Amino acid sequence: MATMLLFFVLTITKLSITTGQQNDSLISLGSSLSPGTNNSYWLSKSGQFAFGFYQQGNGFAVGIWLEKMEEKTVTWTPKRDDPPLPHNITLLLDVEGNLVLEDIRGRQVRISDASQPAASASMLDSGNFVLYNSDLRIIWQSFDSPTDTLLPGQRLMPRNGQDRLISSISKTNHSSGRFQLVMQENGNLVQYPVLSTGLSPSHQYWNTQTEKAGDNVTLNLDPNGQLYLLNSSGLIIKNINDAGRSYLGKNALYRMTIDVDGILRLYSHSLVQNDDWFVEWISTNNSCDPTGLCGLNSYCDLNGQQPYCACLPGFDFIDRDQKGLGCERNSSTYGCGTKMDERVTFEELTGIAWEENSYSVVSLDNENACLEECSRDCNCEIALIQNEKCQKQLIPLRFGKTIQGNDFLKTIIKVHDRSLTSTGNGTIVSRKEIKRGQRTDILIGLSCLSFAGIMVLVSVLLVCRNYLSPYKKVPSVGILMPEEVPTLRSFTFTELELATNGFTEQLGRGAFGTVFKGTLPNGQRAIAVKRLEKIATEGEVEFRNEMRSIGKTHHRNLLRLVGYCHEGSNRLLVYDYMSNGSLADFLFISQVKPNWDQRVGIARGIARGIMYLHEECEHQILHCDINPNNILIDENQSPRIADFGLAKILMPDQTKTITGVKGTRGFVAPEWYKNLPISAKADVYSFGIVLLVIICCRRSVDVNIPEREAILVDWVYECFKRNEVRNLVHDEEVDEQELERMIKIGLWCIQEEPTVRPAMKKVVAMFEGTVNIPVPPNLTS
Numbered sequence: 184m185a186t187m188l189l190f191f192v193l194t195i196t197k198l199s200i201t202t203g204q205q206n207d208s209l210i211s212l213g214s215s216l217s218p219g220t221n222n223s224y225w226l227s228k229s230g231q232f233a234f235g236f237y238q239q240g241n242g243f244a245v246g247i248w249l250e251k252m253e254e255k256t257v258t259w260t261p262k263r264d265d266p267p268l269p270h271n272i273t274l275l276l277d278v279e280g281n282l283v284l285e286d287i288r289g290r291q292v293r294i295s296d297a298s299q300p301a302a303s304a305s306m307l308d309s310g311n312f313v314l315y316n317s318d319l320r321i322i323w324q325s326f327d328s329p330t331d332t333l334l335p336g337q338r339l340m341p342r343n344g345q346d347r348l349i350s351s352i353s354k355t356n357h358s359s360g361r362f363q364l365v366m367q368e369n370g371n372l373v374q375y376p377v378l379s380t381g382l383s384p385s386h387q388y389w390n391t392q393t394e395k396a397g398d399n400v401t402l403n404l405d406p407n408g409q410l411y412l413l414n415s416s417g418l419i420i421k422n423i424n425d426a427g428r429s430y431l432g433k434n435a436l437y438r439m440t441i442d443v444d445g446i447l448r449l450y451s452h453s454l455v456q457n458d459d460w461f462v463e464w465i466s467t468n469n470s471c472d473p474t475g476l477c478g479l480n481s482y483c484d485l486n487g488q489q490p491y492c493a494c495l496p497g498f499d500f501i502d503r504d505q506k507g508l509g510c511e512r513n514s515s516t517y518g519c520g521t522k523m524d525e526r527v528t529f530e531e532l533t534g535i536a537w538e539e540n541s542y543s544v545v546s547l548d549n550e551n552a553c554l555e556e557c558s559r560d561c562n563c564e565i566a567l568i569q570n571e572k573c574q575k576q577l578i579p580l581r582f583g584k585t586i587q588g589n590d591f592l593k594t595i596i597k598v599h600d601r602s603l604t605s606t607g608n609g610t611i612v613s614r615k616e617i618k619r620g621q622r623t624d625i626l627i628g629l630s631c632l633s634f635a636g637i638m639v640l641v642s643v644l645l646v647c648r649n650y651l652s653p654y655k656k657v658p659s660v661g662i663l664m665p666e667e668v669p670t671l672r673s674f675t676f677t678e679l680e681l682a683t684n685g686f687t688e689q690l691g692r693g694a695f696g697t698v699f700k701g702t703l704p705n706g707q708r709a710i711a712v713k714r715l716e717k718i719a720t721e722g723e724v725e726f727r728n729e730m731r732s733i734g735k736t737h738h739r740n741l742l743r744l745v746g747y748c749h750e751g752s753n754r755l756l757v758y759d760y761m762s763n764g765s766l767a768d769f770l771f772i773s774q775v776k777p778n779w780d781q782r783v784g785i786a787r788g789i790a791r792g793i794m795y796l797h798e799e800c801e802h803q804i805l806h807c808d809i810n811p812n813n814i815l816i817d818e819n820q821s822p823r824i825a826d827f828g829l830a831k832i833l834m835p836d837q838t839k840t841i842t843g844v845k846g847t848r849g850f851v852a853p854e855w856y857k858n859l860p861i862s863a864k865a866d867v868y869s870f871g872i873v874l875l876v877i878i879c880c881r882r883s884v885d886v887n888i889p890e891r892e893a894i895l896v897d898w899v900y901e902c903f904k905r906n907e908v909r910n911l912v913h914d915e916e917v918d919e920q921e922l923e924r925m926i927k928i929g930l931w932c933i934q935e936e937p938t939v940r941p942a943m944k945k946v947v948a949m950f951e952g953t954v955n956i957p958v959p960p961n962l963t964s
């Protein structure tokens with residue numbers, strides 16, 4: 184083959200071609216093409232393949248396509264993700280031997296990256312565009328950087344840039360789409376969705392099961408339409424298809440393409456009949472198979488062979504004209520710890536599989552028990568029932584798809600309905616079996632106890648307490664009485680009742696209890712009174728000790744405790760009132776968004792506040808619940824961390840283990856739900872997420888924006904990896920170096936492994952620029 188080629192090349196070397204559309208095949212230096220003219224492409228000898236400009240959208244793209252077919256199939260597009268090219272651009276094989284795009288001002292973008300200069304080029308009949316050196320050896324070829332199609336003679340091998348095909352966005356737009364076929368180093372050929380987090384075995388939806396075949400396995404397509412894997416000794420280890428319409432012999436052309444829909448197809452085209460493409464082989468007959476065909480909170484279902492996306496019950500499409508974008512709840516929810524009495528109902532889907540993303544898995548012998556379990560847990564929005572397990576999931580759910588014949592997979596979805604009043608006490612009132620695709624309410628009368636709402640956090644905090652409870656060691660003698668704590672005042676319940684006008688003006692409701700606005704009679708000082716709820720009665724001594732410890736903290740970035748009340752079962756904390764609300768309000772709700780410098784200042788302040796708690800207090804204080812609702816903004820627009828020290832006060836009698844926490848995508852560090860020891864690094868993790876939220880000025884999960892940006896952590900990481908952190912702040916004016924530094928700090932803080940995360944002291948040093956910030960390691964997902 185190679186000698187044939189060389190011969191062929193040699194015989195036509197003398198034909199120097201400078202114009203296109205001729206089927207002589209050697210292109211000399213200095214040749215050029217212009218889009219939209221008679222000279223816009225070079226043909227292969229047979230006239231079958233063309234290389235040059237083709238129309239894409241309102242502009243042009245460079246690529247290779249089948250010229251003789253009615254529908255000109257594009258087989259290769261270099262720089263496929265660049266914007267469409269204007270008409271005044273030129274494709275040039277320049278005199279230095281580079282293949283470049285040149286604009287009217289002479290600016291060039293290289294297409295080839297050969298290590299030596301080319302002497303000539305050729306569009307071969309195989310569909311390969313090649314550059315030759317002066318010895319007529321191929322120094323660069325389009326076959327080495329495939330896009331979505333493999334042609335006979337081309338191979339995929341586990342090497343950078345040559346190891347995968349990526350589907351196109353649409354039939355008419357050849358930019359990188361959502362699915363890929365990867366020839367892995369372990370010898371397995373695998374199909375995955377394209378995700379910013381990289382390849383995870385759990386996301387693959389097709390493979391050749393050759394993962395033990397060793398190094399350098401390659402995927403090949405021969406001219407008869409046979410797809411096969413070769414191992415490094417050159418032996419065929421697997422035929423992927425039965426050979427194509429072999430009776431067509433040499434009169435057929437084959438291609439294998441990973442199509443827009445994520446399915447791999449081998450096509451043939453008869454050169455004699457000049458027919459359309461015929462599908463010889465397909466990787467799956469279930470169009471819903473490709474992982475991630477539908478967006479967040481939606482699943483792929485089939486109408487005959489036709490796939491379509493459907494929303495979870497209680498959800499609606501983000502954009503009804505683009506149903507692939509995913510769904511969002513069509514009614515707001517109260518969220519954890521903020522539920523009043525409300526009726527919760529459940530709906531059920533069967534036969535749909537989702538990405539495994541449980542924050543808690545409970546073994547149960549029946550389905551009703553799972554419903555009850557989920558209704559008790561305010562974090563539980565969705566649960567999956569399979570294999571006698573109740574898997575509580577976080578929203579958003581991803582990668583939903585119909586699995587035929589798997590009716591035992593059940594998805595139950597909590598639906599909040601405020602219009603109904605509470606009736607029962609957690610038992611299931613009625614339930615109906617439903618088939619997939621239909622919906623039925625499963626009603627649960629439930630007075631959603633506020634206790635249930637905070638139970639989860641309490642249990643988290645209980646763990647926190649167990650890991651750091653210096654006061655257990657404090658002897659009960661020599662404890663300061665409140666009056667001996669100079670800055671802290673002890674209030675009576677009546678005093679606070681008066682100050683808050685009978686607890687009428689509610690400021691917020693958090694995990695620890697409800698906060699009311701109040702005014703102290705002397706000097707009209709505005710205060711916020713937090714009424715702790717559902718706390719198992721604890722020794723007065725310990726409570727006072729805790730107050731004393733909190734009262735001793737003095738830092739400009741901590742919310743100051745003015746006093747407290749401990750009377751009977753009442754526990755109230757009195758803080759300064761912050762008129763600017765919480766950080767969450769400040770970032771997401773306020774009319775005027777804080778600017779870049781303000782945001783960096785706020786992030787720095789929070790870092791300092793946490794460092795103070797971790798390193799500078801008499802006893803280290805772990806916060807355990809850092810999030811934008813727990814950070815307040817004072818009148819100088821400085822951040823003030825609230826709720827620190829409370830982790831230790833909340834100790835229910837029950838020695839319950841963690842039943843659930845906000846998972847990977849919230850603010851809680853992974854060690855919580857892995858039941859690993861909790862250290863100050865858990866706060867560092869939460870800080871990292873808060874930092875990214877502040878920098879990007881958006882929520883950590885936002886389903887109202889394009890799917891790839893929806894999960895902040897993934898999006899940040901993707902932008903960082905691609906050196907495009909600028910995209911994170913859109914067109915806002917920012918100091919780019921500072922932006923990159925902030926992102927690096929954030930990525931260090933959210934490392935999965937706690938020991939890899941920097942201590943808060945180090946984080947503060949990073950902020951101040953006194954230490955170098957190395958490139959953060961990859962995030963594992």
Ligand SMILES: *[C@@H]1O[C@H](CO)[C@@H](O)[C@H](O)[C@H]1NC(C)=O
Pocket residue numbers: 220221
């Ligand atoms: C392109 O070719 C056609 C026929 O071959 C000719 O009529 C036309 O003038 C040419 N256009 C240009 C811009 O050269």
Ligand SMILES: *[C@@H]1O[C@H](CO)[C@@H](O)[C@H](O)[C@H]1NC(C)=O
Pocket residue numbers: 206228229230
């Ligand atoms: C050149 O291409 C035309 C049509 O594309 C074809 O009819 C002709 O035979 C080709 N010439 C050679 C020398 O291959």
Ligand SMILES: *[C@@H]1O[C@H](CO)[C@@H](O)[C@H](O)[C@H]1NC(C)=O
Pocket residue numbers: 239240241242266267352356357358
């Ligand atoms: C192709 O799609 C990408 C991504 O959506 C877009 O940026 C680009 O402009 C599109 N190209 C054309 C020609 O429409």
Ligand SMILES: *[C@@H]1O[C@H](CO)[C@@H](O)[C@H](O)[C@H]1NC(C)=O
Pocket residue numbers: 269270271287288
């Ligand atoms: C080239 O074309 C583009 C779009 O058609 C236009 O915006 C640009 O100004 C042109 N460049 C020059 C130098 O004429």
Ligand SMILES: *[C@@H]1O[C@H](CO)[C@@H](O)[C@H](O)[C@H]1NC(C)=O
Pocket residue numbers: 398399415
């Ligand atoms: C695989 O290919 C690489 C690069 O071509 C080579 O260095 C390596 O030795 C090969 N491994 C085997 C087992 O052939």
Ligand SMILES: *[C@@H]1O[C@H](CO)[C@@H](O)[C@H](O)[C@H]1NC(C)=O
Pocket residue numbers: 396397414415416417418420
């Ligand atoms: C290639 O496959 C053959 C047949 O399965 C096997 O005997 C040989 O050891 C393999 N070579 C390598 C390098 O794995």
Ligand SMILES: *[C@@H]1O[C@H](CO)[C@@H](O)[C@H](O)[C@H]1NC(C)=O
Pocket residue numbers: 465466467468
């Ligand atoms: C798809 O269906 C065709 C025809 O029924 C069958 O020949 C083929 O084996 C199926 N492919 C897969 C991957 O199931």
Ligand SMILES: *[C@@H]1O[C@H](CO)[C@@H](O)[C@H](O)[C@H]1NC(C)=O
Pocket residue numbers: 497498499513514
């Ligand atoms: C939510 O969406 C469902 C289905 O689209 C619809 O039946 C229901 O009325 C919607 N509820 C609200 C509050 O919009």
Ligand SMILES: *[C@@H]1O[C@H](CO)[C@@H](O)[C@H](O)[C@H]1NC(C)=O
Pocket residue numbers: 606607608610
């Ligand atoms: C609560 O449940 C018990 C049985 O578990 C039942 O006897 C009682 O009537 C229920 N209370 C309400 C208000 O439904």
